[in-house]
Amino acid sequence: MKRRNFLQIAGMGVGASMLANIPIVGNAVPLDRPWDPGDVALKKQLADVALNAARSKGATYTDVRIGRYLNQFVVTREDKVQNIVNTESYGIGVRVIANGSWGFAATDNMDKDSIAKAAELAVSIAKENARLLTEPVQLAPQKGFGEVSWKTPIEKNAFEVPVKEKVDLLMGVNSAAMQAGANYINSILFLVNEQKYFASTDGSYIDQDIHRIWPTFFITKIDATTGKFETRNALSAPRGMGYEYVMPSAAEKISSQTTLYRNRYDMIEDAKLGGQQAGEKIKAKSVEAGKYDLILDPSHLWLTIHESVGHPTELDRVLGYEANFAGTSFLTLDKWQSKNFKFGSNNVNIFADKKQPGSLGAVGYDDEGVATQEWDLIKEGVLVNYQTIRDQAHILGLNASQGCCYADNWSSVQFQRMPNVSLAPGKSPLAVADMIKNVEKGIYIIGDGSFSIDQQRYNFQFGGQLFYEIKDGKIAGMLKDVAYQSNTQEFWNSCVAVADEKDYRLGGSFFDGKGQPPQSSAVSHGASTARFNGVNVINTARKI
Template structure:
């Protein structure tokens, strides 16, 4: 059964849930409540076994249980004022079953023995109702039980434990530093998430995970008072799977980029970046407007990550390839016949792209996915050739495989898990090459940093991408800032134009903190790693000045 049909047929269960007092975005709590210990894993195991036994007693042949506590803290400021401080918590259980060869799902915020027993029985009833319209039974790839295991994001400093005052002080310092350097407007924010997730299944897994993510960001705007126009620059930070050490590390792993200022790997100097953003915003006002034409592009990782996300990550989601996401987010040009051919040139021989939820510090880093599958790395594109997709336990049979890729995810205990994008990353070059050395070999090009506006078609093929900062390259040197830059291409043409990739010393992450997919829509967080990369002969357009 297609996932959208499953969601539709499960409507009676979801409708019942809508009246049970669930708060999908979380209940407001104090900052102190975020630090209260969650339920002990032993107590969770007792409750999980109640669900597994109740579902089995009603005829389920497979059951998984997810007990989740989701904590969120957001702090935002503008200029010299605090705009918002929010703390939220949501806690509950989601139960998924197979009965009569068909999926059923139910969830409840009543995390008690009686509440969980009732929820499990409801999930089985939904599965049996759905089975009347099921054409083929669900077939799961085998997964050996992992027993009782734990996995934690290897943080050094829990961001939830840092006093809110310290976070406000940092953000206001960011704002003041930008305004002291001549910008008119600035806002800054800090987003912190802690997911305490427990998974149990009839395969014999009892997995307790504690996952942390953090995202510091800002936007500054300089005003041209004489002409009445303005220019802005956003933070060049990447959201990360880390604790507050991301901000406390004082960016010890800085990388000097070819434009002459610092970028950051696994720590981030927010104040330094804000000062740079203020200077860049003012410089952008008088920067030369690009002349349209063909250019060699040198793309920084904090820009290229979004292009990877849209032109590789999404089109290689198997459910999108099969048309399951057509109603919400489109399909994919990377159809199964291209993969079956064994020689579809997605990119040049230099392009090696992997999916990997085990990368340290990444947003997708976790030990096990939401189906209890141990996470791993696998090839999507190897030496430019399409070799695989992203698939989960009930999909891999379509590819003739018998092992899940381990990329199932649900954004809440109240959401059903389905295939979500893992970290999708471009492997660094094997030969020693720095970004500065790469630029020296470019006669006519543009160096691009930061995420900008973009557009891509429903099959993830034809696209246009902008950025935050653009620098003209002439005869191997950066000669000045450009504005109004966007590049146009199609996915296959673009990746086949890849001619050079810097080595591992330049490798860093771009991240998407809120990536939407599915109906009902869910949001996930995913990173994309790469080194600075060159693409030859790409069409650059002028987007038109607004000052």
Template sequence: MNRRDFSTLTGLGAGALLLPSLPGLGGSLPVDPARLLEPGLDVAQKKRLADAALNAAKSAGATYADVRIGRYLNQSVFTREKQVQNIASGESFGAGIRVIAQGTWGFAATNDVTDASLARTAQRAVAMAKANARIQKEPVQLAPQKGYGEVSWKTPIVRNAFEVPVKEKVDLLLATNAAAAANGASFMSSSLFQINEQKYFASTDGSYIDQDIHRIWPTFTATVVDRAAGKFKTRDALSAPMGLGYEYLTPRAADKIAGPAGTGLVGYKMSYDILEDAALAAQQAKQKMGAKSVTAGKYDLVLEPNHLGLTIHESVGHPLELDRVLGYEANYAGTSFATQEWKAKNIPYGSKQVTIVADKLQPGSLGAVGYDDEGVKTKEWTLIDQGKLVDYEKIRDQAHIVGQQASDGCCYADSWDAVQFQRMPNVSLQPGSQPLGVDELIKGVSKGIYIAGRGSYSIDPQRYNFQFGGQVFYAIENGKITEMLDDVAYQANTQEFWNSCAAVCDARDYRLFGSFFDGKGQPSQVSAVSHGSSTARFNAVNVINTARKIG
């Protein structure tokens, strides 16, 4: 039985409490913001509860068991112009228990977190495994994993976003709206998402892992309306969601990276100036009103990291998930062109300039954790080495399929009542090894387009043929930015696109893009993941005009 079928069946049998929530934030109960600051269970209590579950699972016949006790906190603030639209705070608390019995997975979950309840839940998980064993064709093979004993890990934040008064957050968002209005925005909406995962993992391997994970995402959309012409243009935030605390919203000059001359754009590393970005967004939305509509054709593209991150996510991150390669996601989110057979042919995934690594370690990234949801210590590994596909993203029960002896530590569940499974780690394009800045990169382009920010996109189920837009576009002629363009999107296939990569700027330009709500699986789950890169050049890419002509 594959993971998709297992997830569906055990989801029906789990003793989980399903509660209404904001999209992508899990099954959480609305709570007063002050509750988000309550400490919850201490480590000794969690260990006692975990042992109750593990002992009951072994007594019922499990050969392996793990338990995740999770407290998931979230807060979202939404504003528009001078008004607060909504403030939502939520908490979800419970435990999920996964076991192997008779060579088969079983899972059950409960929101009644007591010794007796966890013992009963473990017994239900074993009963589920034994029932599933009737249709299991091959026993589960777990890669070996040593126990780490009692360890802990915490996102190295400076300021806990949940400790910041709601008024301070509202004031910042309203000031953001005002900055956009002062620069010509007709409408402005802004929001702030904050998540804290307090997760305790224990297993029969001998690990007791306590983790405290924080993530934050400030974002907005500025809209300019030309009522006489009946047109409007927008520009979204160029922020990246990050694995940081509220300090992300305290801008630091050292974190700013100037965009190419003639654009006024600014990139951000480990802090973000939302007021500066909002003012520029309104100005650029106004400029888009009069921007020249692009002429379709072949162009050299210069893609900045906030834009390129989404292309990496869709055309590298997803197709190299081993469960997708094996066909487990075919019913929902697709498969992958990069099969094991395709890899064995040594077909170039990209040019020699393309080295892409996976990791769960980068400071400030959304994927950064100490251990995954199988108790595997996280690491970095290479997926594409100078254009050659060398590895996939995999977890404990997949490693043997590709002849490996260890998990990559990228197993994750978005809630205590969900089954953990293979999720995308951070996947990042490595910066160029030779000194190269953005303006210098552009000097080598005779006919091209500079693209910043992520826009609409489309990609086929095999993650091969795709189309990507962006937020702002600038023409490049004879090595210089000349004018703003509009209605730009590019089309390619994954292999053609990455083989067209001619140069990547050096590490000075490196920064992160992020996806806060990346969906996958049945039942569907979300995860957060970052993608790092420096600005990169891609030669002779097909550009189309997206303007729709009516009449």
């Protein structure tokens, strides 16, 4: 296989460390390159070459992934276009079991001889790996689906929208923010299209066309007198949608202390509000440290779910097999086996899925050919399950995978990745305004911010974008320098209320890292606004 080609967005000054070095596997291609998913019949022929070659060399199981991965990132700052990234990566990865062990090989040479050689190499690697085995791979059974397909249900393919239209959108965003008082703004439009074909000796031939989009910005406001500054990031959520997501709809807006968004995002409106609110944050009162009842909007709560629930329920972290990027997990098997480990209050019902419409994790089948599903992780506060793939299912006594396998490229080996992990809305009618009315001393937090969490996913600290003081059931004004500290179990047991389904929205991570070598995946986290009582709040500006 040729050396993988990497492009990186680096040093853009976007004000977020997560964007400092984003690896993009692929070759630069013209902006007018057609985005046709390709001939399915040809993909099947090539997959069969790999399946047959691996079988002839002694593989007892083989799966093949033919992938075409498209990335388009448009990056601007104030009145300038900083970068336009347009890449394509195309190739085939072959994974096998031989002599009870895994082997993997990949190539971007898509002729039949090269594909057969890659399959044979995967078998050779598996046989060498088998020398070190203590026990053979136990693969959960999986029926074949025959020839099937799945596609993200988009209304408008973002890759077919002219780049000029995307640039004009971002220039309009920047102008709105600057006119509203921002000194600096970066705006970015991330687009991804994964065209994936999966085949296996189980009898599946699965063609999928997956789309994701993330419009975002980062605003900075500087006080000319004091030199102090504040920031306000976009309140958008990355989504498994097409370009329709950035086509505003009044019906998809929620009026709160700022405008919040469901399934359509008004980027220009949010930038205008962001410019104003960054200025308001400079003048806002600095929070007094102490215990507060917190009202957490889904645009904030998604990140707390991701870090304190999503990662610690990954079974490979629980078992100590994986520790990169996010550590292992305090949710050890004995806690699950007890059947009564109180992870949270009775109001806490957290489920995993790869099916929610518009979510980043939504696909028809995972990268092992398992049909996607939904299952409970936390039921009425009790830990009831984890996230598994086919070679993990037997550890939990399951006879099937939960469909959590993913690879970020044809050249990457698939492994266990987080599905969507979401807090179920409350079952009784409850609006956010009514939730706030019952709070004597609290803080309403909107948007995600900086955070830290330990290597067991237990002790943590989270900030946000917008903070509003609540006094005697009313919003009393904006605060700044707010972060809350807790541990996972204490925090989720302090959840006393969750708003109903009318408030349910998705947030998520477009670039979630894991593994060594590192891979990136995209995952959504849904929630309705929730209340947590007696949480410790610190002042992040206080000097010791």
